[in-house]
Amino acid sequence: MRNDTKGKEAKAGSKREALVRATIQLVNNSGFHATPMSKIAKLAEVSPGTIYLYFENKQDLINQVYIEVKTAFSAFAFKDYDASLPVAEGFRKIWYNIAAFKLQEVEEAMFLSQCDNTPMMDEPSRQEGLKHLRPLLDLWERGQAEQLIRQVSPFMLYAFSIYPIAFLMNVQQRGLYTITQEHIDHAYTMAWNSIKL
Amino acid sequence: MRNDTKGKEAKAGSKREALVRATIQLVNNSGFHATPMSKIAKLAEVSPGTIYLYFENKQDLINQVYIEVKTAFSAFAFKDYDASLPVAEGFRKIWYNIAAFKLQEVEEAMFLSQCDNTPMMDEPSRQEGLKHLRPLLDLWERGQAEQLIRQVSPFMLYAFSIYPIAFLMNVQQRGLYTITQEHIDHAYTMAWNSIKL
DNA sequence: TACAACAGAATGAACGTTCATTCAGTTCGT
DNA sequence: ACGAACTGAATGAACGTTCATTCTGTTGTA
Numbered sequence A, B: 001m002r003n004d005t006k007g008k009e010a011k012a013g014s015k016r017e018a019l020v021r022a023t024i025q026l027v028n029n030s031g032f033h034a035t036p037m038s039k040i041a042k043l044a045e046v047s048p049g050t051i052y053l054y055f056e057n058k059q060d061l062i063n064q065v066y067i068e069v070k071t072a073f074s075a076f077a078f079k080d081y082d083a084s085l086p087v088a089e090g091f092r093k094i095w096y097n098i099a100a101f102k103l104q105e106v107e108e109a110m111f112l113s114q115c116d117n118t119p120m121m122d123e124p125s126r127q128e129g130l131k132h133l134r135p136l137l138d139l140w141e142r143g144q145a146e147q148l149i150r151q152v153s154p155f156m157l158y159a160f161s162i163y164p165i166a167f168l169m170n171v172q173q174r175g176l177y178t179i180t181q182e183h184i185d186h187a188y189t190m191a192w193n194s195i196k197l
Numbered sequence C: 001t002a003c004a005a006c007a008g009a010a011t012g013a014a015c016g017t018t019c020a021t022t023c024a025g026t027t028c029g030t
Numbered sequence D: 001a002c003g004a005a006c007t008g009a010a011t012g013a014a015c016g017t018t019c020a021t022t023c024t025g026t027t028g029t030a
Helices: A010-031 A035-042 A048-054 A058-077 A085-106 A106-115 A122-132 A134-144 A154-161 A163-172 A182-194 B015-031 B037-043 B048-054 B057-079 B087-104 B107-119 B123-145 B154-161 B163-174 B181-195
Strands: none
Touching: A010 A035, A010 A048, A010 A058, A010 A106, A058 A085, A058 A122, A058 B087, A058 B107, A085 A134, A085 A163, A085 A182, A106 A122, A106 B107, A154 A163, A154 A182, A154 B037, A154 B181, A163 A182, A163 B057, A163 B154, A182 B048, A182 B154, A182 B181, B015 B037, B015 B048, B015 B057, B015 B107, B015 B123, B037 B048, B037 B107, B048 B181, B057 B087, B057 B107, B057 B123, B087 B107, B087 B123, B087 B163, B087 B181, B107 B123, B107 B163, B123 B154, B123 B181, B154 B163
């Protein structure tokens, strides 16, 4: 009768899922305030009114999508990571994970990048999203204690080792540049050189 | 109609100038699509209709402001720079200039950062703004020829040495972090370490 | 008087959100 | 087993508001 392609889980969440996907896609192409709810509804093949069954309003929609994507990002970033790894190896693992996320899950990564660089997100949600980075901060602290990593603020470490990946993803997405595995390896070296002692 | 070669520019241009300033300030706080023309007019102490004497429409307003700010940025970035300088010294000069711009002219820098990270700017204007970086690209090329700088794409060099500054400016602006001269010197070392051979 | 700069009200399109209604599926009395 | 009663997800037209842009009249100046 209905979509039997998946189990019962597909039924309850299907509309909401479609809305989340549509939101990510449209916000990427036009930005938050330039994408009307009507367009999101249309792309999700759902009536405008249905959005309000799952989300309080437009801001709540964005906030929920942001948290969801950020959570997926963190899961990806710390996959196979183990806090008992030596600092250099742990960082390498996390860095490559993040790079893989940004280059494979482009839609989600672009969405995060836009949320993090514009006033469309409210501060509480932004703070919420920041929490997920804890393991990386801990790793850095340990690296500093062991004299392997520069004694500078985590903001600085992030700015020079992680943030650049977002830029590369952006230019690649605009078609100005194509990133190969070799580029990624170079990028990793540059990232590590900037933060290592 | 504008650009009168007479000396009355201060008066003739005063409304336009006020509009440009107001646009920068409001777009920084709320983003492009969330700032109505009426608010821009109010902050500039001008009537909404008057905007259309100086700008074709909202998009044209943003484009013009973008180009103007980008031009100011470039002038700042290459102040006292001389292409005959040794590579390392030339890069240091430009890097410190850019850092100074981002930390002194916060409003303008934030505006650029937002334009460069969202779909609010159309591609032609973006290309136009990119041209101004030529001298830096030339410097990097020379550095690569002299085996001083890694053999990677300028995008990569930019991502790791310049782009991070924008991140630091952003967190400082959000009040999460305060940047001192010492931080800047550390940041410069990190930037240089990431791109040098 | 003539003309450009300007103000502010007016306009119409587009938006976020609501709500009366429909519809598919489940429950329950028989 | 069967259909009437019920449930809540889903719809989409409609509403009030906001916005970019235009229109009309006023002011200042030569």
